[in-house]
Amino acid sequence: MTSMSDLLDGIVGQCQSLTLLLISAVLHRQASSFIYLAKQNSLQVLLRDPRGCEGLMGLVEEQVRVCQWEVEAMDAVRRGAELAVEECQHQFHSPWWNCSTLQGLQVFGKVAIQGTWESAFIHAIAAAGIAFAVTRACSRGELEKCGCDRKVGGVSPEGFQWSGCSDNLFYGITFSQAFVDNPERSRGVSSSRALMNLHNNEAGRKALLAHMKVECKRHGVSDSCEVRTCWKVMPPFHKVGNILKEKFEGATEVYPKRVGSCKLLVPKSSRFKPYTAHDLVYLLASPDFCDRDPLHGVFGTSGRQCNRTSAAMDGCDLLCCGRGFRTAQAEVVECCSCEFRWCCAVKCKQCRHFVEVHRCR
Template identity: 45%
Template sequence: MNFSPSGIYFYLSVAVCWLTAKVDSSWWYMGSQVMCDNIPGLVNKQRQLCRQHPKVMQAIGAGMKDWISECQHQFRNHRWNCNTTGRDQNLFGRLLLRSSREVAFVYALSSAGVVYTLARACSRGELDSCSCDPTKKGSSQDAKGLFDWGGCSDHVEHAVRFSQTFVDAKEQEERDARALMHLHNNRAGRKAVKRFMTLECKCHGVSGSCSVRTCWQAMADFRRTGDHLRRRYNGAVQVAVNQYGTGFTAAHAHFKRPNKHDLVYLEDSPDYCIRDQESGSMGTGGRLCSRTSRGVDGCEVMCCGRGYDTSRVSRTFKCECKFHWCCAVRCQDCHQQVDVHTCKGHT
């Protein structure tokens, strides 16, 4: 399978640079053209946007750690735990060369993460190209009645437009099966951020009467987006390209036809039990597991039947905490011996 970077590969490359090197802003701006010109696989549109918006690229690189952390949180107890590969060409190694359910999740979450990061940077005044949502002006109405737009509404639509223009550029040119899959999952990720926009309000009036409300639209915590996409991962639909090459049909007759919010994938996942560079599997050797759990974090499932090693370690925790007037809580350090179980490696 040929390595064919896309917009997401670019963001991952930026993340590697940002997360593993101490890059100051002056270097970033001066070096942005050189960096953009030397990233393999970008189409002209992507290179042009990369050179024109160094601050946007910096914001995305800095924010990348947030959605990577969210991915690892969502899969912390599974054989595939969204593990990264350090300074590789992209943070997930050869995993992204596949068209599996896990890749569908990575693309959707990263697309959502780009939108969330850009919209947040706009609201904080960190970018010259955007600020608060300029369409939220005047008065409006919700179930509680009239309110005035105020504060700073997150400009999600701007972030969605930039993300779609940049991230989807290569897939828009290629339009093969994998490109269609990535386009679908990128879009599902962007929609997930918009799904959890909330209206936040502040009351004004005598004695808190709330005779006047000032409201703004804000993104929910990114955890809600992560939880939503994790549920979509559980219900992801295996698909095949239709006869016209323009969309998908379910790969099996008893599967539902995917809608625009579903995640889709083309090929089955490996079992992730053993280290396999070709499939991007890091294996489960050395992973922590629960001896008593019958779920995916249990030693039988996590260790793929290979067995596990047990060691006793000492853990320190706060105990016998007491409140002292005024105003402090003082605790003692307690020690406990616990058994830790780790999967045996493949032999």
């Protein structure tokens, strides 16, 4: 006969197992929460502790291992996460969804994990941000395990000499794949969301790789000599953001389909063009961003500043979703009556005036 004690022990054991399963599910579901590193300004202090990687908030088990393998790169990872957040907010400053952030581990809220258009962009810009920042750290000599890309050498077909410090984007991309992709790969290829995220991660990195540019320096007294040394550099990150915003606007809705032993993402409609490795894909339609919906991590547009005279997305008609807007007076302080003083300063007065500010109801 089973005693009450044994019965309780069994219940406790089942509860513990269930708790571990739930924790594991949450960690895998929130693989993009490493973006929380963007908010950890004291990262270098934390990593001085031998067990510092394990104490970093926002990392799952696979990312902790990458951190331990190359702890010196983690400050670059933090900068990459910051770049991703800033660029996302720059690209989406006026639409209904403005890439707003939360205080919790999921920086972008549930929007980042729902398989929508917005989630596609977040994954692409984050993967690109990590690759960009780590590559830049390599070129600056901040990391022991990498430096400039010395494989770029010899003479080009155009006749210039490859030299200088080419950005080692191969290293940055490889690091991004290990750090950003591994949590998704651990979910297995049977997960449609993982397939989507992995595709968009790679599309973000390809936006960097496909737009590397050549910089050159001419040799000669007049700079007219035909002898040039050249090197490859990454595009500005704003350009990467512009490219991915265009990909976002042309993203393809897909669904999972079993093809033999493989699971693939195929366009949901035959009218859609086949997507390429450079394009973004999404599984689910976006939520309605007009009204506040905490369940889906949506803040709504109430209180957002709008432009009364604009017919674009930042205009009060569109941004306020037909709810109307309120107008108030706001004081603005600007520099004015600036004068140059020899030598070498500019002296300005502070002018105050009032402007109308319109906010959505």
